[in-house]
Amino acid sequence: MAKLAVNVDHVATVREARGIDVPDPVLAAGLAELAGADGIICHLREDRRHINDRDLRLLRETVKTRLNMEMAAVDEMVGIASSVKPDMVTLVPEKREELTTEGGLDVMARPDHYREVVERLHQAGIKVSFFIDPDPEQVDAARGCRGDIIEIHTGHYSEAQTEDEAKKRFGRVARAAQAASSMDLGVSAGHGLNYMNIKRFEALPLVEEYSIGHSIVAMAVLVGFDQAVRKMIDLVKSL
Numbered sequence: 738m739a740k741l742a743v744n745v746d747h748v749a750t751v752r753e754a755r756g757i758d759v760p761d762p763v764l765a766a767g768l769a770e771l772a773g774a775d776g777i778i779c780h781l782r783e784d785r786r787h788i789n790d791r792d793l794r795l796l797r798e799t800v801k802t803r804l805n806m807e808m809a810a811v812d813e814m815v816g817i818a819s820s821v822k823p824d825m826v827t828l829v830p831e832k833r834e835e836l837t838t839e840g841g842l843d844v845m846a847r848p849d850h851y852r853e854v855v856e857r858l859h860q861a862g863i864k865v866s867f868f869i870d871p872d873p874e875q876v877d878a879a880r881g882c883r884g885d886i887i888e889i890h891t892g893h894y895s896e897a898q899t900e901d902e903a904k905k906r907f908g909r910v911a912r913a914a915q916a917a918s919s920m921d922l923g924v925s926a927g928h929g930l931n932y933m934n935i936k937r938f939e940a941l942p943l944v945e946e947y948s949i950g951h952s953i954v955a956m957a958v959l960v961g962f963d964q965a966v967r968k969m970i971d972l973v974k975s976l
């Protein structure tokens with residue numbers, strides 16, 4: 738049965754919009770776990786635009802399921818991860834000017850660098866996932882760099898405007914999932930997934946975990962965090 742990991746970044750985005758201390762992503766993470774989420778995700782960005790160091794530290798102390806820290810593959814973040822010790826790290830590309838993570842990591846472009854980052858994180862006892870576009874060559878590269886898991890970027894799929902486009906883009910996600918699974922890599926998927934477009938993943942049981950943030954936080958504003966997480970869990974568990 739597929740798992741749901743809830744990304745709490747955008748609870749912190751609402752907090753930062755006012756520059757005060759509520760709503761607290763740490764409390765949201767606790768509620769998500771009480772509702773049945775399998776894991777909690779947060780992205781500590783270089784500019785700390787939503788999640789900050791205090792959040793990460795408290796999440797590490799309080800998350801009972803599994804804490805996945807998204808981060809850029811840079812020295813500062815490798816140092817923080819090695820000391821905070823999330824259960825796993827997801828390496829993502831990061832640009833200051835982007836609104837959200839825009840594309841997958843180009844692992845092929847810097848294999849030596851990523852291999853070294855994976856080695857340092859493994860030494861700290863942390864599993865490593867690569868967030869990549871649905872491209873079999875990137876899957877190969879992630880394997881070559883000794884990643885444990887790949888998270889397939891579903892942003893392109895979720896932005897499809899027509900059924901035909903959605904089918905084609907989903908096909909690419911499916912092929913990348915098959916490639917990863919045949920190499921014994923764990924397979925996750927995320928970005929832009931919502932209560933509607935997740936349903937197509939019924940055709941892809943190879944995906945073991947979904948990483949979902951914005952649509953859950955958007956639903957939570959209207960119906961509450963507990964209900965928003967439970968609704969998504971019902972969908973994910975039925976895939």
Ligand code: PXP
Nearest residue numbers: 838868927928929948949950951
């Ligand atoms: N996976 C990764 C690697 C991400 O960077 C994000 C966005 O923070 C997500 C999943 C979740 O995307 P969304 O907020 O669109 O559900």
